Amino acid sequence: MPDSTATLTRGAVHRSGRGGWSWFARRYGAILPMAPGMLFLVVMSIYPTIYSLVISLFRWNLSDPTRMRFGGWHNFGLLLTDVTFWNAVGVTFKFVLIAVSLELILGLAIALLFFQRFPGDRFLRALLILPMVVAPVVVGLLSRYMLNVQFGIITFLTEALGLGRIDFFGEPNLALGTLIVIDIWQWTPFMFLIMLAALQGVPEDIIEAAKVDGARPVRIFFDHILHLIRYPVAVAVALRLIDAFRVYDIIFMTTRGGPIDVTQTLSWQIYDAGFKSLDIGYAAAYSWLMLIIVVATVTLVLRLLLNEQASR
Amino acid sequence: MPQNLKRFSFTRRTATAMLLGAAAATALPGMGMAQEQVTLQAIFLPATWGVVVRDVLAPQYEKETGVKVDVQLVGRDAIHEKMATLFAAQDPSFDIFNLDYSWIPEFGAGGHLLPLDDLLSEDDKADLFKTALEVGSWNGTLYGLPQTIHPHVLWYRADLYADPEVQAAYKAKTGSDLAPPTTMAEWLQQAAYFNGTQYEGQTIYGWAAQAAKGFGNVHTWLTFLYGYGGSAFNEDFSASTLSTPEAIAATKQWAEMMKYMPPGSSAFTYDDVTTSAQQGTVATALQWSWGAFAVDDPASSKTVGDWQFVEVPAVEAGGQSHPHLASWVISVSKYSKHADEAKKFTAWLETKANDVLQASLGGGDPVRASSYSDPTLTEAKLEGSDVLRFRRYDVVLKAMQNTKPRPFFPGEEAWETVVSGPLQAIQLGEKSVEDGLAEADAAVDRLLSR
Numbered sequence: 001m002p003d004s005t006a007t008l009t010r011g012a013v014h015r016s017g018r019g020g021w022s023w024f025a026r027r028y029g030a031i032l033p034m035a036p037g038m039l040f041l042v043v044m045s046i047y048p049t050i051y052s053l054v055i056s057l058f059r060w061n062l063s064d065p066t067r068m069r070f071g072g073w074h075n076f077g078l079l080l081t082d083v084t085f086w087n088a089v090g091v092t093f094k095f096v097l098i099a100v101s102l103e104l105i106l107g108l109a110i111a112l113l114f115f116q117r118f119p120g121d122r123f124l125r126a127l128l129i130l131p132m133v134v135a136p137v138v139v140g141l142l143s144r145y146m147l148n149v150q151f152g153i154i155t156f157l158t159e160a161l162g163l164g165r166i167d168f169f170g171e172p173n174l175a176l177g178t179l180i181v182i183d184i185w186q187w188t189p190f191m192f193l194i195m196l197a198a199l200q201g202v203p204e205d206i207i208e209a210a211k212v213d214g215a216r217p218v219r220i221f222f223d224h225i226l227h228l229i230r231y232p233v234a235v236a237v238a239l240r241l242i243d244a245f246r247v248y249d250i251i252f253m254t255t256r257g258g259p260i261d262v263t264q265t266l267s268w269q270i271y272d273a274g275f276k277s278l279d280i281g282y283a284a285a286y287s288w289l290m291l292i293i294v295v296a297t298v299t300l301v302l303r304l305l306l307n308e309q310a311s312r
Numbered sequence: 313m314p315q316n317l318k319r320f321s322f323t324r325r326t327a328t329a330m331l332l333g334a335a336a337a338t339a340l341p342g343m344g345m346a347q348e349q350v351t352l353q354a355i356f357l358p359a360t361w362g363v364v365v366r367d368v369l370a371p372q373y374e375k376e377t378g379v380k381v382d383v384q385l386v387g388r389d390a391i392h393e394k395m396a397t398l399f400a401a402q403d404p405s406f407d408i409f410n411l412d413y414s415w416i417p418e419f420g421a422g423g424h425l426l427p428l429d430d431l432l433s434e435d436d437k438a439d440l441f442k443t444a445l446e447v448g449s450w451n452g453t454l455y456g457l458p459q460t461i462h463p464h465v466l467w468y469r470a471d472l473y474a475d476p477e478v479q480a481a482y483k484a485k486t487g488s489d490l491a492p493p494t495t496m497a498e499w500l501q502q503a504a505y506f507n508g509t510q511y512e513g514q515t516i517y518g519w520a521a522q523a524a525k526g527f528g529n530v531h532t533w534l535t536f537l538y539g540y541g542g543s544a545f546n547e548d549f550s551a552s553t554l555s556t557p558e559a560i561a562a563t564k565q566w567a568e569m570m571k572y573m574p575p576g577s578s579a580f581t582y583d584d585v586t587t588s589a590q591q592g593t594v595a596t597a598l599q600w601s602w603g604a605f606a607v608d609d610p611a612s613s614k615t616v617g618d619w620q621f622v623e624v625p626a627v628e629a630g631g632q633s634h635p636h637l638a639s640w641v642i643s644v645s646k647y648s649k650h651a652d653e654a655k656k657f658t659a660w661l662e663t664k665a666n667d668v669l670q671a672s673l674g675g676g677d678p679v680r681a682s683s684y685s686d687p688t689l690t691e692a693k694l695e696g697s698d699v700l701r702f703r704r705y706d707v708v709l710k711a712m713q714n715t716k717p718r719p720f721f722p723g724e725e726a727w728e729t730v731v732s733g734p735l736q737a738i739q740l741g742e743k744s745v746e747d748g749l750a751e752a753d754a755a756v757d758r759l760l761s762r
Contacts, residue, residue: 276389277762
């Protein structure tokens, strides 16, 4: 039966001819509604992406835009042999992996707390998500003032506690850690929200059955709940990884890549190359290498997460 | 009148009015050509000279000429970014830009700025500081009319230095008389002495200067480098020369001095240095001459009239320092649709009268030598006091004779970004002077190869 239907349909198309509106509508009707979106995608995303790849192959400084020389892999070669590039890769990985891991653990832990109803839980939930709705640039500014070693409120606290003045953004051993803590403060609520929604979607009968079987809460969590929420966890981790790789605003408002180069992430380096040195070709090559790193890392982490969970 | 006829009459009147309106709208642009008000778009730094242009001079110019100047105040790095992107697109949105002079080679060589040589008479050229004109030019063409100059000068707390108790204590501890330092060794000794001492109930530190990564620490370090006879590049800017004995000696002195700055100084910007001076938490400061207006502002300063100024100490007694020069210039975009009007406004901003007016309003130090003897400035006193407002001018004039600009080549902005990191590693003690400078050399050579 399916075969004869297909034959009939093809015949009908043939009879109506190829030039008519009805043929066009049948042939492309499904695509037409998507056309504006596709066009938007091409203009706003695909073209710039290809263009950036093209200019990454050129030696091109924006201060003299008419002088554009083809350099082939010159920019990529320079980058891959540049110690500052590898330093930025290291700094970015430290930032991303530590921040996102801790946000995941904390977000899940807080979600488990809020999974049980308790008085005032709604109010507290609303309070918890407040940092997430503040613009990162504002978070950066607030942090700069709060942690200012001369007059910041945190400095008053550390002095009151007998710890003396701590230069959170100026001390090479503390600066990156401070940025990670700020990121965790801002983005743990995002993890919490997704984890809470995921936990609320876990079928209660599975938990009840495990309880009847005599499983302890810890075993229920690791053996059942974690497995059931693996996809929301994967989505949350992927989103946060991508976002954390792009970190820029907080660095701009606080350390500006310093002290020395300890907070010099990939995105900060791209800004330096593109807007301080105006070396657009180099910055484009930098962006492409960063894109490859982000895609590879996210893919790897997702595989690890989902395979790990699936194998349980 | 029947209802439908009334409606017809109303419709006809409306149509006639619309036709007349359309005709007028078509004719007006042509008629208005002669009287069309030109509006210039300008970007200035949000420093006092930018504010003075926006709030005082631009409105005055509009009254005098009918030409409106819309001034936007934009931060330093943002001006650079904006110029680069607007110029790349040959965008005429802005006619006038306020530039850090170190961008003149970059945008001058790119052909994005209009020559301004025709704006200056021979008298103007003789009156304007030669160095200020040189840093506004590239390849012999003037692209930036100087708006303000401010070389590094040494600030010191005159009340502290004049206090007999402090003088006696200093003499007892060091065996030397306390006087404004004339050599680097004296300055270091004084900074070390004052660092962490108490004065009038508060802790004071040895000195303050810009030290933040980016350009701040480079700008401070350059004054040391020049003072010790060092140079950042060879003559044709083809190689970095930061590992010379002069550069090493200068950097060692600078790194040693950095130990006597307030906590958190590795992030010190111009504003932080100003705040420290206003709050009286430092004994000395290496700061732009122009910034002195801020410490004499009773609304924000606890040290009004307390600061005095001397030349940056020399390496040896009887020697000569070479302070690093800061200066901002005004340029006209090649893509401006009102280039002539923009040039006229630029020239008007820097007439002798306006040079003095800007300075008197706190808008940077004058760019004309003659302005430094203008009674409007030289006789001005702080409110309710005999202290001269512009008491720094003698020192500024001396400093202008020996001041040196940043490395003047098209890659300067990128250069200072690259050098800043290794310098900060030195200032924080993470690298030795020799290793840090060798790293800076390698990074600069790498930049040049790009």
